[in-house]
Amino acid sequence: MFRTRDIFSTIPVTLYYALLNTIFMNVAGFLLALALNRKSRFTSTMRVSFFLPMLIAGIIVGFVFIEIYSPVLDAQEGNMGTLNAFLYLFGMDGLAQNWLGNPALTMVVVVLTGVWNSVGYTALIYLANMQIIPKELYESAEIDGAGYWRKTFTVTWRMVAPAFSINMTLLLINSLKQYDMIAILTQGGPGTTTRVINIAILDYSVSSYKVGLGCAMGVVVTLFVFALVGTTNTMLRRRERETND
Amino acid sequence: MIRARRRLSPAAVRGGIVTFLLMLLTAMELYPIFSIVSNSFKRLPDFFRSPIELPRRLYFGNYIVAFDKLHYFRSLLNTSIILVFSMLVLIVAGSMAAFIIARRPGKWSHLVYLFFVFGIVLPTFTMLVPQIKLIGDLGLKNNYISLILLYGAMGMPMSLFLYTGFFGSIPRELEEAAKMDGSGLFQTYFRIFMPLAAATTTTLVMLQSIGIWNDFVLPDLIMTQPEYKTLMPALNGFYGRMLGQGTRWDYIYAAIVLCILPMIFIFFFGQQISNTRRSRRSD
Numbered sequence: 001m002f003r004t005r006d007i008f009s010t011i012p013v014t015l016y017y018a019l020l021n022t023i024f025m026n027v028a029g030f031l032l033a034l035a036l037n038r039k040s041r042f043t044s045t046m047r048v049s050f051f052l053p054m055l056i057a058g059i060i061v062g063f064v065f066i067e068i069y070s071p072v073l074d075a076q077e078g079n080m081g082t083l084n085a086f087l088y089l090f091g092m093d094g095l096a097q098n099w100l101g102n103p104a105l106t107m108v109v110v111v112l113t114g115v116w117n118s119v120g121y122t123a124l125i126y127l128a129n130m131q132i133i134p135k136e137l138y139e140s141a142e143i144d145g146a147g148y149w150r151k152t153f154t155v156t157w158r159m160v161a162p163a164f165s166i167n168m169t170l171l172l173i174n175s176l177k178q179y180d181m182i183a184i185l186t187q188g189g190p191g192t193t194t195r196v197i198n199i200a201i202l203d204y205s206v207s208s209y210k211v212g213l214g215c216a217m218g219v220v221v222t223l224f225v226f227a228l229v230g231t232t233n234t235m236l237r238r239r240e241r242e243t244n245d
Numbered sequence: 246m247i248r249a250r251r252r253l254s255p256a257a258v259r260g261g262i263v264t265f266l267l268m269l270l271t272a273m274e275l276y277p278i279f280s281i282v283s284n285s286f287k288r289l290p291d292f293f294r295s296p297i298e299l300p301r302r303l304y305f306g307n308y309i310v311a312f313d314k315l316h317y318f319r320s321l322l323n324t325s326i327i328l329v330f331s332m333l334v335l336i337v338a339g340s341m342a343a344f345i346i347a348r349r350p351g352k353w354s355h356l357v358y359l360f361f362v363f364g365i366v367l368p369t370f371t372m373l374v375p376q377i378k379l380i381g382d383l384g385l386k387n388n389y390i391s392l393i394l395l396y397g398a399m400g401m402p403m404s405l406f407l408y409t410g411f412f413g414s415i416p417r418e419l420e421e422a423a424k425m426d427g428s429g430l431f432q433t434y435f436r437i438f439m440p441l442a443a444a445t446t447t448t449l450v451m452l453q454s455i456g457i458w459n460d461f462v463l464p465d466l467i468m469t470q471p472e473y474k475t476l477m478p479a480l481n482g483f484y485g486r487m488l489g490q491g492t493r494w495d496y497i498y499a500a501i502v503l504c505i506l507p508m509i510f511i512f513f514f515g516q517q518i519s520n521t522r523r524s525r526r527s528d
Contacts, residue, residue, distance in 0.1 A: 035263050045271075050274055053277070055508045057458070057477055079295070085295060086297060089297065177370070179369075179462065180462070201370050206466065226366070
């Protein structure tokens with residue numbers, strides 16, 4: 001009984017992670033691409049700097065961010081992890097806390113860590129698409145009296161529909177593949193708030209030798225991937241067709 | 246003063262704000278990496294006093310410990326062997342299959358293509374248990390071949406996808422001209438198609454080597470004997486030993502730097518190669 005409840009509790013957690021991750025990555029990636037899609041002396045350096053974290057392994061991201069988020073590093077002294085140290089430095093003591101120990105916050109913190117790690121990839125796909133938008137579209141929008149934000153939403157956002165589709169698909173697949181970083185950062189905790197299905201699969205099939213259960217949950221993940229990617233792809237393709245008309 | 250303010254157009258103000266925000270974000274993006282390097286040079290008490298302060302003196306002792314406890318050369322060698330040979334499998338087998346799929350189109354080759362590309366969507370964790378079981382049954386645990394075969398198979402969808410896309414875009418006349426000059430199938434593949442696909446190969450190597458280098462779960466489950474451990478499982482074991490009362494973050498950060506550095510070298514080297522090739526082509 002306990003075991004079945006444990007299995008079913010992982011599914012909403014996994015879907016919640018996938019949802020948050022997809023939203024955060026798309027918003028951050030699009031805005032970042034928008035900002036990088038300008039001619040400036042720094043843009044090429046900045047592109048490299050957003051790409052660099054992607055070279056770092058999930059488990060290393062986990063180790064480093066455990067230190068960054070931790071409230072105390074060493075029990076005997078009054079010291080703290082990097083993030084809290086920065087908050088104290090800027091006089092925002094009230095915000096300092098145990099970032100991975102607060103059940104209401106942990107999932108968002110984990111997702112944001114993932115955004116730090118790989119937002120460059122999402123932004124790169126948007127950027128590649130933005131660079132092939134014909135200039136004439138912006139010019140005619142300007143003649144019609146559109147301001148910057150109006151141009152961004154009516155021209156840029158619509159013209160990057162293909163990149164949006166690619167990003168949605170990749171992000172959904174990658175969200176359901178995520179394991180290393182979450183397993184190291186939270187081990188599924190506090191409680192089961194970040195216990196995504198992959199952590200449960202590895203627990204069952206490796207630690208407690210319930211291989212059949214692990215396989216069955218693996219199949220469930222595959223079904224989710226197909227269902228999610230299938231439905232979003234049909235929706236996105238329809239959307240792309242509508243914007244093209 | 247007033248004149249200067251009047252000259253600032255809204256677009257210039259917006260540009261300034263965006264640049265400032267971008268710089269802030271870039272700083273946030275780079276800070277953790279900077280912090281890894283900076284903290285790896287500190288003595289432990291200095292680190293505990295403040296993790297954000299710069300090291301007062303560069304202290305290399307952490308690296309000596311990390312080097313020794315990670316069994317760095319052995320782990321690096323294991324990872325490199327697996328990386329190089331699985332890349333060879335991916336490049337050779339993937340491009341050969343893609344060559345036929347792209348240049349001899351038909352119902353069967355399309356079916357084979359779909360079958361492989363389907364693998365891009367398949368989540369890693371679905372295959373994990375059967376993979377471990379298969380490797381165990383074949384008696385390939387603690388053997389380089391196991392991981393080379395697994396990475397070769399798992400990267401094959403991407404390899405086929407990239408090569409088929411590229412080979413499909415090469416004009417038919419090129420292949421026919423080679424045939425007229427008496428070039429056989431293999432010669433056309435080796436002497437004409439593969440050199441043209443150099444950029445695709447670089448992309449494939451860069452994409453896949455990040456994943457292989459950074460993979461943790463598979464090598465951790467398959468390479469159980471210490472002398473076959475790759476870098477990431479070795480780092481994980483090292484981290485586990487350093488936990489506890491007063492975690493030795495100084496050693497951990499040094500070990501992390503040692504594990505990231507080769508990947509960054511590979512990456513910038515690869516980028517350099519593709520940059521010089523691009524500039525040479527445009528000359």
